[in-house]
Amino acid sequence: MSSSKTIGKKLLSVLSSATLAASCLALVPTAPALTVEAAGTSSYIFHDTFESGTDDWSARGGCKAAVSSDAKYMGSRSLFISGRTASWNGGQKSLSTTTFVPGKSYAFSACFTNLTGSDPTEFKLTLQYSLNGTTSYDKIAQTFANRGEFVQLYNAEYTIPAGAADLVLVVETTDETCDFYVDEIIAAPAGTKIDGPTSKVVISKGVRRGDVDLDGDLTVLDLIELKRGMVRGFINSTAEKNADVDKSGVIDEDDVSALQSYLVGEITEFPVVNNHLSMKDFTDKVKSTIVEKEPDSANRSKSGVTYGQIQKKSYYSTTCNRQKDVNILLPPNYDPNKKYPVMYIMHGYYEGIDRMLTKGNADMHTREMIGNAIAEGAAKEMICVFPDVFSSPTLKACTGMDETNNQGYDNFINDLTKDLMPYMEKNYSILTGKDNTAITGFSMGGREALLIGMKRPDLFGYVGAICPAPGVTGSFNWSADNQPYFLMITGGSDDTVVYDNPKTYHSNFEKNGVPHIWHYVNGGYHGDNCIRAHLYNFFRIAFQN
Structure with missing residues (x-):
């Protein structure tokens, strides 16, 4: 492809993204209308809806856990986790090893959203347990969601580690510290189908230089997020890594210049600054x-x-x-x-x-x-x-x-x-x-x-x-x-x-x-x-x- 065509396509991408950005600014975000296909709830081991209380969930770390009607996936209430200062701050619920037998498998599901703070946010469902006197943590499920939309975290067949004791189910985030809501937390026999909302967010796989808004594409929106992040901070560690366009270890105007040059077609590859001796x-x-x-x-x-x-x-x-x-x-x-x-x-x-x-x-x-x-x-x-x-x-x-x-x-x-x-x-x-x-x-x-x-x-x-x-x-x-x-x-x-x-x-x-x-x-x-x-x-x- 000729350089003029390449530049033309990149400029078209920039202009299209700019138009999209302008149109998005005119929208007032609202929580989407979400529905869930009914499942056979009689087989559930527990089904926490938070309609009448916290259902034995408590705060983890220095945050707070309380029932709220500000956001809900089903019914009229959810569990609100607020005042978080670290990603592991969240909600927790103890699980009995008599009911959840170590070495056996179970289905787990929970629906998360956040209305303020980071966008997108990666939520995580974790099992904390002790084994031979050592506390360990195991991922059950995790995924991203756009701010304002509920997303289901679901694992149809999660195996409790053999020999595990002191089981605690944890709801948290992988990196962000925003307040969040969680609803419809379910445990069921392994293989149970539990329907829930899917996210519309598109997250690039791994670290990709320049993709600061984490949508998988390099557009003018990334340039906007880069400049904004340098002033206000980045939405998460992946966005921050992607913002270091020249891999110098410092996010500065050189990164802005490199990304801008790429978007207008002046360069086709990002520079790499390596000032380190072996x-x-x-x-x-x-x-x-x-x-x-x-x-x-x-x-x-x-x-x-x-x-x-x-x-x-x-x-x-x-x-x-x-x-x-x-x-x-x-x-x-x-x-x-x-x-x-x-x-x-x-x-x-x-x-x-x-x-x-x-x-x-x-x-x-x-x-x-x-x-x-x-x-x-x-x-x-x-x-x-x-x-x-x-x-x-x-x-x-x-x-x-x-x-x-x-x-x-x-x-x-x-x-x-x-x-x-x-x-x-x-x-x-x-x-x-x-x-x-x-x-x-x-x-x-x-x-x-x-x-x-x-x-x-x-x-x-x-x-x-x-x-x-x-x-x-x-x-x-x-x-x-x-x-x-x-x-x-x-x-x-x-x-x-x-x-x-x-x-x-x-x-x-x-x-x-x-x-x-x-x-x-x-x-x-x-x-x-x-x-x-x-x-x-x-x-x-x-x-x-």
Whole structure:
């Protein structure tokens, strides 16, 4: 096809979309008239209509669950879930294992809508259960719906995991935090046909650059949504990923320009900005900057230097089924209109959220260390997060050094990715993705940093470990196309707790040809002086590639 024809077709698409957009603006959305084909309700195990109450449903997390007549699929009422601050906030109902036998299959159905907030919204029907002392979550069904239309989530044959206990049926969203309504929640024998409304929304499969409105096509409406999203925020994480047209990791005017050029036919492929060095090249670049120990001045408060604010917060952990505390160190002069990278810094066995920040073997001066580095221009402005690493669903705190408690620490990957990171995205102005996320930790926290870094290189671009504890398993490697940018392991000559275990991890990576920094501290013990020496270097290297 000639270039003139290609441009002509693209311009026609743009003009047609613009006309459609203008006509849509004149419409006042109303909830569609929906009907359901009658089914044999006598076979239902339960049929929650919310006509006379909440039918044993309750709120999940910090939101509210109440009967409402503002939206309904059938009858005159539905269950309204409001005040949500995280995607897992929703409604829940306990299920008896006498009725819902683990290992057997059942049909589940629920009808969802939202009248405000995101458009479209992806709803989810989930089973929470415990197995061998660990809380798990399993998708029953999920799908998108346009705002104002009901959609059925339905699975005709969902199998309760064998051995499962403490069953809880959950209604939630996959990503959005809008208020929503749910109606006609039904459980029935496997294979039962339960009719319900289907959605008219068209969602592109996976991430597609430029498709910001998620309709599967690239039109002027995507350009409108891109510009709107840069000001007001995007409807969900998929739209945000699609908005990064040039894959630079930052959504800016370059993305607007690229999408505009594509729509008018000036380009036929989107550019890709890749300013990152490989793991090997970046490691080679920074290794000469590594110092064995930090200078004493790094830990001192200096005249004329502004230091960040420490905030003590708590969030609800679905992994632990309880509130968890966290320390958050903001960068100096934190501006909520500016986005910052995030570093997660984890404590060791029996320790807590203050250990890596203010109270170690002696006073810790992490706030001063990062503040001085930023003031010198040696480190990027960043948010540092100091979590409670122990993440058992049955124990609130570590009770001993044994396998049960080890599992509580190893479970932190679920708390981090499902609960803490979404909390940070919701409540702070942060940059996301591996380019903007680092993780490190001391002792047991170092073990977790290595385990998490190896399992989720898609999330963490900078990985560190300080005197890491034994127990790290895995390949000690990454695929060439999914590596972090930087790995640093610190060990001390006088460590009488984990001894040479950090060196063993170093050797494992070295045997596999993984570029990394082996940082050895002479006189370093299992505590503050190794931590300080590591953080001094890690702060200066993170987010620099």
